[in-house]
Amino acid sequence: MGVKFMNGLKSSGLRTALSYLDANPAKNMDKLLNWGLKFDKKGNYTKEIHGIQAALADPDNNWNILVQHLWNHLDKGQRKKFFENFFVNGTFKSKIKLDESRKKYHCNVPWAILMDPTSACNLKCTGCWAADYGNKMNMSYETLNDIIRQGKELGTYFYIYSGGEPLIRKKDIIRLCEAHSDCMFLAFTNGTLIDEAFADEMLRVKNLMPAISLEGFEKETDSRRGEGTFKAIERAMDLLQERKLIFGNSCCYTRTNTEVVGSEAYFDYMIDKGSMFAWFFTYIPVGVNAVPELMATPDQRKYMYHQIRAFRKTKPIFTMDFWNDGEFVNGCIAGGRSYVHINANGDIEPCAFIHYSDANIHDKTLLEAYQSPLFMQYKQNQPFNKNMLRPCPLLDNAYKLAEMVNKTAAKSTDLEHPEEVDDLSQKTIEAARNWKPVADQLWAQSHPEK
Numbered sequence: 231m232g233v234k235f236m237n238g239l240k241s242s243g244l245r246t247a248l249s250y251l252d253a254n255p256a257k258n259m260d261k262l263l264n265w266g267l268k269f270d271k272k273g274n275y276t277k278e279i280h281g282i283q284a285a286l287a288d289p290d291n292n293w294n295i296l297v298q299h300l301w302n303h304l305d306k307g308q309r310k311k312f313f314e315n316f317f318v319n320g321t322f323k324s325k326i327k328l329d330e331s332r333k334k335y336h337c338n339v340p341w342a343i344l345m346d347p348t349s350a351c352n353l354k355c356t357g358c359w360a361a362d363y364g365n366k367m368n369m370s371y372e373t374l375n376d377i378i379r380q381g382k383e384l385g386t387y388f389y390i391y392s393g394g395e396p397l398i399r400k401k402d403i404i405r406l407c408e409a410h411s412d413c414m415f416l417a418f419t420n421g422t423l424i425d426e427a428f429a430d431e432m433l434r435v436k437n438l439m440p441a442i443s444l445e446g447f448e449k450e451t452d453s454r455r456g457e458g459t460f461k462a463i464e465r466a467m468d469l470l471q472e473r474k475l476i477f478g479n480s481c482c483y484t485r486t487n488t489e490v491v492g493s494e495a496y497f498d499y500m501i502d503k504g505s506m507f508a509w510f511f512t513y514i515p516v517g518v519n520a521v522p523e524l525m526a527t528p529d530q531r532k533y534m535y536h537q538i539r540a541f542r543k544t545k546p547i548f549t550m551d552f553w554n555d556g557e558f559v560n561g562c563i564a565g566g567r568s569y570v571h572i573n574a575n576g577d578i579e580p581c582a583f584i585h586y587s588d589a590n591i592h593d594k595t596l597l598e599a600y601q602s603p604l605f606m607q608y609k610q611n612q613p614f615n616k617n618m619l620r621p622c623p624l625l626d627n628a629y630k631l632a633e634m635v636n637k638t639a640a641k642s643t644d645l646e647h648p649e650e651v652d653d654l655s656q657k658t659i660e661a662a663r664n665w666k667p668v669a670d671q672l673w674a675q676s677h678p679e680k
Contacts, residue, residue: 320387339566345374345573380595422463450491479500577643607634614626
């Protein structure tokens with residue numbers, strides 16, 4: 231496919247296809263997909279395109295309803311920008327360049343880069359490591375800009391901000407959106423710093439999506455994030471919905487809130503507030519202030535497995551559980567396989583929850599980091615388990631992370647309270663052992679042929 235495919239897309243006017251979809255999305259979507267099949271000579275997307283066509287052919291299919299919901303509730307300008315940056319650049323163009331880079335350099339090259347502009351945060355959430363650092367670490371605009379420049383050269387067009395609270399650096403984030411208008415950006419944020427002025431800026435640049443953290447309803451959110459947080463989040467979501475901007479929620483499920491976060495009432499609440507996607511994470515006890523008692527039980531993780539799958543058939547919101555959905559991405563996506571994390575000190579880590587590194591962006595290029603011993607350990611060992619419901623080298627496979635870290639010169643990146651990887655593993659070994667029989671049973675039931 232390569233360059234010829236991209237040239238074919240451009241010459242055929244893929245970027246003008248949005249105007250046809252605006253005129254009659256229900257009628258013209260299938261034509262656009264058939265057009266894509268015509269140019270996909272090597273069949274890289276054939277399976278996915280046929281799946282989308284089947285879903286869109288059924289007016290009662292929830293994916294069809296979800297697409298129509300997104301189309302009808304998004305600002306037209308952002309919809310166009312999302313189509314160009316996420317699908318054209320972040321899917322077609324990105325895949326070509328990523329495949330070329332991976333083949334040329336014999337290492338993982340990620341589809342997305344997660345980076346922390348600052349370690350500072352305006353909240354102090356129970357069990358979160360960020361509050362320990364305070365305003366001690368920040369990456370300059372120039373460093374953030376150069377990370378994106380390097381990433382695009384290798385094929386990465388999707389960038390995610392975390393922290394700390396990334397919106398403490400609002401001006402620089404908007405500036406980066408302007409400088410890289412061909413990329414799509416997402417920010418994991420507590421939402422309390424989203425005001426009218428910032429919402430207007432998001433509407434102006436059009437290529438930034440917030441994923442606002444929620445722990446459930448007011449009781450659950452405020453108990454972990456502080457009194458008044460839930461009301462501030464509601465106000466932020468109202469501002470975004472009024473402007474028809476795309477946004478979603480980031481939901482951490484713990485032993486204390488799983489039944490709420492997985493409830494139908496909670497899903498309906500997110501949809502009603504305008505959320506178009508929801509990312510689900512299970513609590514990981516990382517850092518000196520970690521609370522292992524907050525980890526979800528095997529039964530609670532099983533509950534989330536069933537709930538999210540059930541609501542995918544009935545609710546107009548796109549969801550992903552970054553542990554229980556391992557089967558859809560062939561296991562762990564960290565270590566540069568699909569994404570990488572760069573903290574506010576510049577340490578290049580395999581995952582946002584794995585605070586060990588043998589490379590720093592101030593000393594090495596992205597490519598040098600991807601070829602480092604720690605990242606090559608990830609590449610050589612992925613997937614970490616044949617059961618894709620046990621994807622994680624820390625939470626699901628006892629001592630696998632420790633084994634990889636101990637084979638390299640990787641060090642703890644926690645500047646306040648460095649943590650030996652064997653000590654971290656001790657916090658999760660019981661959870662891994664308890665989840666194994668439950669996960670194995672679920673996997674056998676859903677994949678009897680395997």
